[in-house]
Amino acid sequence: MSEATSPKEQETLVQDTTATPASPPVAPAPVASRGNGLAVLALLVGAAGAAAGGWGLWQLQSVEERDRLHAEQLESIRGQAQTLDQGNQALNTRLQALPSADELESRRRQLAQLQGDQQLLNQRLETVLGASRQDWRLAEAEHLLRLASLRLSALQDINSATALVQASDEILRDQDDPAAFAAREQVARSLEALRATVDPDRTGLFLQLGALREQVAQLNAQAPTFDGEGGVLNELAASNGAEQQWWQRWLETLSQYFRLDFNADRNIRPMLAGQALTQVRLALSLALEQAQWAALHGQTQVYNQALQQARDVLDAHFDLDNPNSRALRTRIDELAERPIEVKAPDLSQTLNAVQAYIESKQSARAQFDDEAQAEQALDVEDARP
Known part of the structure; x- marks a missing residue:
């Protein structure tokens, strides 16, 4: 009777036989125990096959998922490649539209000239604005002096005139110009004269x-009165030793309104x-x-x-x-x-000094403007090709 054994058992049996040849023969196992071992072995083989099938199925799904991801990545790479191709085409178009080296040099010169003109214009604008502000301040100083002179001549108001002249001197001081020395000297003299004048x-x-x-x-x-008023009546009443009669009282009352005085020594109003x-x-x-x-x-x-x-x-x-x-x-x-x-000081010399300073400043500015325009014209001529 032949037995169905696994290769592992056969190999173990051969090893045991080779190693111990002198061992006594083993009695055969009962038939029922061999059948149970085969059933267990069959179950183990089925479980291993099921596990191998599940693992294979999982591997197959993983491969399909990787293929799908690779396909999506490939599609994304293709889209990026198309976008890159379009960008390269646009860049090539722009590069073709760029000017040449001569045109770039010409435009660079034009830009440099434009920047120079703009800088000169900004300087000119700042100069004009600064000059206008200074002109306004100097005109204000002149107006304050005129107003102070008017206050002195019309109202002789020393305090107001002093305050106005002081404000004009502050404006001249803010100019910070050595040419204003003569004008400020006259203003200082007028201030001292005003401060010394009694108001x-x-x-x-x-x-x-x-x-x-x-x-x-x-x-x-005041009603006029007479010395010795009622003296006769009072003496008469005193001599009689009796009170005044009605006619005496009436005569005394009437004497308060008019009186005949034949010995008057002064006029009575x-x-x-x-x-x-x-x-x-x-x-x-x-x-x-x-x-x-x-x-x-x-x-x-x-x-x-x-x-x-x-x-x-x-x-x-x-x-x-x-x-x-x-x-x-x-x-x-x-x-x-x-x-x-009061004898107010004369501010005409101070006003004339301030006016002379303003005129000299305006003349110097006009000369500077003419020189700047001439220099600008020369720069334009030199910049032409």
């Missing part, structure tokens, strides 16, 4: 005269009342108002005439024994002594 307080004087006008509106005439008093107050107020105007404008003659007119009205219509009238007259005399006009 009267015209505003304060105006307000003081206004306060006097308010006192005029409250000024009243009549009392002002009603419209007459209003007219006198108005005349005095107008005289003081005229003095106010003269004080503001520095008109000494008009100021003195107005205050003299106010004194005349006050002396003619009001009694100086009245405390209000006497105080007003004293105050008018004090204000009449106040100076309102």
Whole structure:
């Protein structure tokens, strides 16, 4: 009876037989155990075959996936190659459109000339703008000096004129030009002359005269009185030792309105009342108002005439024994002594010096512009082929 064994078992059996020839023979295994071994062996062989088939299938799928990826990469490379070919064609077209070496040299010269012209134009523009700004500032300095001279001649305003001249000097200083030395010297002289000039307080004087006008509106005439008023009646009543009778009281009241004095040694002014008093107050107020105007404008003659007119009205219509009238007259005399006009310095020489500096600066700039234009024309002639 033959047995189906695997090659491995046969080889093991041969090795055992060769190695131990003297070993006793092994008793044969039972038939049932050999059948189970064959079944297990068959299962192992089937499992190995299934595993080999699965591995082969997986390898086949991996190959197909790599082929698909290679195909996509190949397609992408073809597209990139087409794009590169198109770019090369466009580059060739552009290279063919490029100018020649002579044309490039001609364009380079034109570009260099254009850049030079542009730089010259920028310099010219900066010069013009700077010159215009300087001209404006110098014109402002001249205008400030004119305004200061006008303030001195019209209003005699020392403080305003000093501030204007100081501003003009600052403008000349900002020029930082040695040629402005003569003009600044005249400006400095004018400044020192203005600072040494006494500036009267015209505003304060105006307000003081206004306060006097308010006192005029409250000024009243004082009723004349007589020395020994009621002396006879009082003596009569004292001698009789009795009170005054009705006719005595009536006579005393009537004596307050009129009195006959045969021994008068001075003139007695009549009392002002009603419209007459209003007219006198108005005349005095107008005289003081005229003095106010003269004080503001520095008109000494008009100021003195107005205050003299106010004194005349006050002396003619009001009694100086009245405390209000006497105080007003004293105050008018004090204000009449106040100076309102000053001798302002002359700024004409300073203005002429600044004008001469401006003219010299403009002439120098015009000459420089002519030279620059001539040089530019020569450069253009030299740049032509």
